[in-house]
Amino acid sequence: MSTDKAKIFYTITDEGPFLATHSFLPIVEAFTKAAGVNVETKDISLAGRILANFPDYLSEDQKVPDDLAELGELAKKPEANIIKLPNISASVPQLVAAIKELQEKGYNLPDYPEEPKNEDEKKIQERYNAVKGSAVNPVLREGNSDRRAPKPVKEYARKNPHSMGEWDSDSKTHVSTMSDHDFAHSEKSVTVNSADDVRIEFVNEKGDVQVLKESTPLIPGEVIDAGALSKNALIEFLEEQVQDAKEKGVLFSLHMKATMMKVSDPIIFGHAVRVYFKDVFDKHGETLKDLGVDPNNGFGDLESKIKDLPEEKQTEIKADIQKCYEKGPDLAMVNSHKGITNLHVPSDVIIDASMPAMIRTSGKMWNKNDETQDTKAVIPESSYAGIYQEVIDFCKEHGAFDPTTMGSVPNVGLMAKKAEEYGSHDKTFEIPGSGKVRVVNKGGDTLLEHDVAEGDIWRMCQTKDAPIKDWVGLAVRRARETGDPAIFWLDEERAHDAELINKVNQYLPDFDTTGLDIQIMSPVKAMRYTLERTKAGKDTISVTGNVLRDYLTDLFPILEVGTSAKMLSIVPLMNGGGLFETGAGGSAPKHIQQFLDEGHLRWDSLGEFLALAVSLEHLSKTFDNDRALILSEALDEANTQYLQNDKSPSRKVNEHDNRGSHFYLAMYWARALAKQSKDKELAELFGAVAKKLESNEEKINKELIDAQGQPENIEGYYWPNRELVFDRMRPSSTLNSIIESV
Numbered sequence: 153m154s155t156d157k158a159k160i161f162y163t164i165t166d167e168g169p170f171l172a173t174h175s176f177l178p179i180v181e182a183f184t185k186a187a188g189v190n191v192e193t194k195d196i197s198l199a200g201r202i203l204a205n206f207p208d209y210l211s212e213d214q215k216v217p218d219d220l221a222e223l224g225e226l227a228k229k230p231e232a233n234i235i236k237l238p239n240i241s242a243s244v245p246q247l248v249a250a251i252k253e254l255q256e257k258g259y260n261l262p263d264y265p266e267e268p269k270n271e272d273e274k275k276i277q278e279r280y281n282a283v284k285g286s287a288v289n290p291v292l293r294e295g296n297s298d299r300r301a302p303k304p305v306k307e308y309a310r311k312n313p314h315s316m317g318e319w320d321s322d323s324k325t326h327v328s329t330m331s332d333h334d335f336a337h338s339e340k341s342v343t344v345n346s347a348d349d350v351r352i353e354f355v356n357e358k359g360d361v362q363v364l365k366e367s368t369p370l371i372p373g374e375v376i377d378a379g380a381l382s383k384n385a386l387i388e389f390l391e392e393q394v395q396d397a398k399e400k401g402v403l404f405s406l407h408m409k410a411t412m413m414k415v416s417d418p419i420i421f422g423h424a425v426r427v428y429f430k431d432v433f434d435k436h437g438e439t440l441k442d443l444g445v446d447p448n449n450g451f452g453d454l455e456s457k458i459k460d461l462p463e464e465k466q467t468e469i470k471a472d473i474q475k476c477y478e479k480g481p482d483l484a485m486v487n488s489h490k491g492i493t494n495l496h497v498p499s500d501v502i503i504d505a506s507m508p509a510m511i512r513t514s515g516k517m518w519n520k521n522d523e524t525q526d527t528k529a530v531i532p533e534s535s536y537a538g539i540y541q542e543v544i545d546f547c548k549e550h551g552a553f554d555p556t557t558m559g560s561v562p563n564v565g566l567m568a569k570k571a572e573e574y575g576s577h578d579k580t581f582e583i584p585g586s587g588k589v590r591v592v593n594k595g596g597d598t599l600l601e602h603d604v605a606e607g608d609i610w611r612m613c614q615t616k617d618a619p620i621k622d623w624v625g626l627a628v629r630r631a632r633e634t635g636d637p638a639i640f641w642l643d644e645e646r647a648h649d650a651e652l653i654n655k656v657n658q659y660l661p662d663f664d665t666t667g668l669d670i671q672i673m674s675p676v677k678a679m680r681y682t683l684e685r686t687k688a689g690k691d692t693i694s695v696t697g698n699v700l701r702d703y704l705t706d707l708f709p710i711l712e713v714g715t716s717a718k719m720l721s722i723v724p725l726m727n728g729g730g731l732f733e734t735g736a737g738g739s740a741p742k743h744i745q746q747f748l749d750e751g752h753l754r755w756d757s758l759g760e761f762l763a764l765a766v767s768l769e770h771l772s773k774t775f776d777n778d779r780a781l782i783l784s785e786a787l788d789e790a791n792t793q794y795l796q797n798d799k800s801p802s803r804k805v806n807e808h809d810n811r812g813s814h815f816y817l818a819m820y821w822a823r824a825l826a827k828q829s830k831d832k833e834l835a836e837l838f839g840a841v842a843k844k845l846e847s848n849e850e851k852i853n854k855e856l857i858d859a860q861g862q863p864e865n866i867e868g869y870y871w872p873n874r875e876l877v878f879d880r881m882r883p884s885s886t887l888n889s890i891i892e893s894v
C-alpha cells in the first residue's frame with residue numbers, strides 16, 4: 153500500500169484516558185513524524201457521540217463530524233490502524249449528566265426523554281439510545297480478540313508482586329445465581345444453512361400477533377439462539393438472596409454488565425432495587441411514579457428525584473428507606489463516605505472489573521463502615537456465574553494466588569460482528585403479556601419459540617460463521633506460537649455452545665494442529681483445569697465466546713499483574729487492518745476525580761504504550777515502512793525500561809504521575825532509537841533528543857510535580873475545554889520545548 157496513506161488513528165475518549173492523551177499525544181506525534189507516519193485523532197467520547205448524533209439541534213460552528221461512524225467504516229478496510237482507548241459506556245444517569253453539561257455549554261440539545269410521551273420524544277430517545285451503553289466497541293470490533301500480558305509485564309509482576317488479599321478457608325463469600333427460568337436454562341439454538349430473514353413476534357394468549365422486530369437478515373452458517381428470563385422467577389430469586397444475605401450476615405452485592413447488556417441488565421438491576429427497597433416502593437409507589445422515578449437507573453434516581461417533594465414527604469420517605477436498610481442485609485458500598493451503595497447507579501459496579509477486584513481483596517467488598525466484609529455476589533443470570541464460584545472455591549481451598557509464581561491465561565475471544573450476547577440489544581425485549589415469542593423465517597417456519605409472561609426478558613443473539621472460523625484459526629495460531637494448551641470454554645449442555653462445538657470440530661481440521669494441545673471443556677471445568685495449571689506456574693490459553701472474553705481478560709490480569717491496564721489487546725481485523733485496544737479495563741472514573749480534586753493523575757498509560765508498539769509494527773508491514781518498524785522495536789525496548797525502572801504513576805499526590813510516566817517513556821524511547829544501528833539518521837536525531845531529556849530529568853520532574861497539589865478546573869467533565877486540558881497536562885515547559893524540537 154502506498155506510504156502516503158500511512159496513518160494511525162488515535163481515539164479521543166473520556167475521563168482518565170482522555171486526560172492522559174493530552175500529555176502523551178504530542179510525544180507520539182513528534183516521534184512518529186520521523187517515520188513519515190501521520191497520527192489523526194478521532195473523537196469517540198460520550199459527549200462527542202451525542203453531538204454527532206444531533207446535528208439538527210446545533211448551530212454550524214457547534215456541529216462535529218461522526219467520527220465513530222467513520223472509524224466503523226475504516227475498520228472494514230485493510231489500511232485500518234486504530235488505537236482505541238477506553239471510553240465511557242454510558243448508563244442513563246451518565247448520559248443525562250453529559251447532556252446537561254452540553255446544554256449548559258450552550259448546545260441546544262433535547263432532554264433525554266426517560267418516558268417518551270409522543271412520537272417525537274420516542275425518536276429522540278432512540279437517537280440517544282444509539283449513544284447509550286457500549287456503543288463504541290461493537291462498531292469497531294470487526295475482528296476477534298487477542299489479549300495477553302506481554303512478557304516484560306509478566307516478568308515485572310513476578311519480581312514486583314502487587315498485594316493480594318489472603319483467603320480464608322471459611323470465607324462466607326459466595327456466588328448466587330438462578331437455577332432455572334433464566335436465559336441459560338431456556339436457551340434454544342439453531343444454525344441456519346442458507347440466507348434467510350427472521351421476524352421476531354409476540355403472540356398473546358388470544359392469538360394476536362405483535363411484531364417486535366420485523367427483519368433480522370441471516371447469512372448462511374450463522375448461529376442464532378434465544379432465551380427468556382422469567383420476571384417472577386427473578387423476583388423470587390432476588391427476594392431469597394436478600395433474605396439469605398441477611399441470615400448469613402454477609403453483604404448483598406449485585407454484579408451486572410448494565411453497560412454492554414444495555415437493554416436486559418438495567419431491567420434486572422431495577423428489579424433488584426425494587427426488591428431491596430420493597431416497602432418503600434409498596435408504600436410510596438404512586439408518588440414515585442408521579443416523580444418519574446425509574447429503578448432501572450438505580451436507587452440514586454429515587455434519591456435525586458424525591459428532592460422535588462415537600463420537606464415533610466421527603467422526611468417520611470427517607471425514614472422508610474432507613475427502615476429498609478435496617479431490615480435488609482448490609483449492601484456492598486461503592487463509596488461509604490457518600491452513602492453510595494451497589495444499588496445506586498447501574499454502571500458503578502460492572503461485573504468484569506468488580507468480581508476480580510473482590511477476589512483480589514480476599515473475597516470481600518466494602519461495607520458502610522468502610523471495612524471489608526464477606527459478600528454474597530448475586531449474578532442473576534446463570535450462563536457464566538459458575539466460573540466465579542469456581543475461582544472462589546479454588547481460593548478457599550488453596551489460598552490466594554501468588555503473582556510471583558502463577559502462570560498466565562491469555563485469551564482468544566470470539567467477538568467479531570457483534571457476536572453473541574454483546575450484540576443482542578436490538579433483539580432484546582421486555583415482554584408485554586402472557587403468550588409466546590417466536591422467531592419466524594421467510595418461509596413461515598418457526599425457528600425458535602418460548603412461552604413468556606408479562607415482564608419477562610426475551611433475547612436473541614447472532615453469531616456469524618466467518619468470525620467463528622477466524623476465531624478457531626486465531627486460537628490455533630496462538631497455540632502454535634506459544635506451545636501452550638488452548639482450551640475452548642464451551643458447554644455441550646448449552647444449546648448455543650453445542651452449535652459452536654460442531655463448528656469448532658468442523659473448522660479445526662482446516663488448520664495445522666499437529667502436536668498442539670487443543671481441548672473443549674465446559675466453562676466450569678475449563679476454569680478448574682486452568683486454575684490448577686496457573687497455580688503450578690503454567691500458561692493456558694482460554695478460547696472463549698464474547699462474554700467470557702470480557703470476564704477473563706479482567707479476571708486473570710487483575711490476579712496476575714494487578715490490573716488489566718497492562719494488557720496487550722489486539723483485534724486483528726478480518727479485512728486485514730488492525731485495531732489496538734489499550735489495556736483491557738475501563739476509563740477509571742476515580743482517576744479523573746482525583747485529578748480534579750488534587751491535580752494528580754494516576755492513570756497508567758502502559759496499555760497505550762503497548763498498543764502503539766504493535767500498531768507501528770502492523771503499519772510497517774501494511775505500508776512497507778522500515779522506520780515504523782524501528783520505532784516499534786525501540787518502543788518495545790522503552791516499555792521494558794519503563795517497567796524495569798518502575799515508572800508507572802504513583803497513586804499519591806505530589807509524586808510522579810501520568811505526565812511523569814510519559815516523560816520517562818519518551819526518554820527511554822529516544823534512547824533506544826539512538827542506540828539502534830539500522831537507521832543512522834534516526835539514531836542521530838533521537839540521540840540529541842535523548843541527551844536533552846536526560847540532562848533535564850531533574851528539572852522536568854520538578855516542573856511536573858510542582859504542577860500538582862491543587863484542584864484543577866478544566867471547565868467540564870464530559871466536554872472539558874481541551875485547550876485548558878492541554879495546558880494542565882503539559883505543565884513542563886522544558887519537556888514541551890524538547891518535544892517540539894524533534
Ligand SMILES: NC(=O)C1=CN([C@@H]2O[C@H](COP(=O)(O)OP(=O)(O)OC[C@H]3O[C@@H](n4cnc5c(N)ncnc54)[C@H](OP(=O)(O)O)[C@@H]3O)[C@@H](O)[C@H]2O)C=CC1
Binds near residue numbers: 506737742757
Ligand atoms: N474498552 C472500553 O472502552 C471499556 C470501557 N469501560 C468503561 O470504563 C468505566 C469504568 O469501568 P470499570 O468497570 O469501573 O473499570 P475500570 O477498569 O475503569 O476500573 C477498575 C479499576 O482498575 C484500575 N485501572 C484500570 N485501568 C487503569 C489504568 N490505566 N491505570 C491505572 N489503574 C487502572 C483502577 O483501579 P485503582 O485506581 O483503584 O487501582 C480502576 O479503578 C465505565 O464507564 C465503563 O463503561 C470499561 C471497560 C472497558
Ligand SMILES: O=C(O)CCC(=O)C(=O)O
Binds near residue numbers: 285286289702705736
Ligand atoms: O464496551 C464496553 O462497555 C466495555 C468493554 C469491555 O469491558 C471489554 O471489552 O473488556
Ligand SMILES: [Mg+2]
Binds near residue numbers: 702706736737
Ligand atoms: Mg472488560
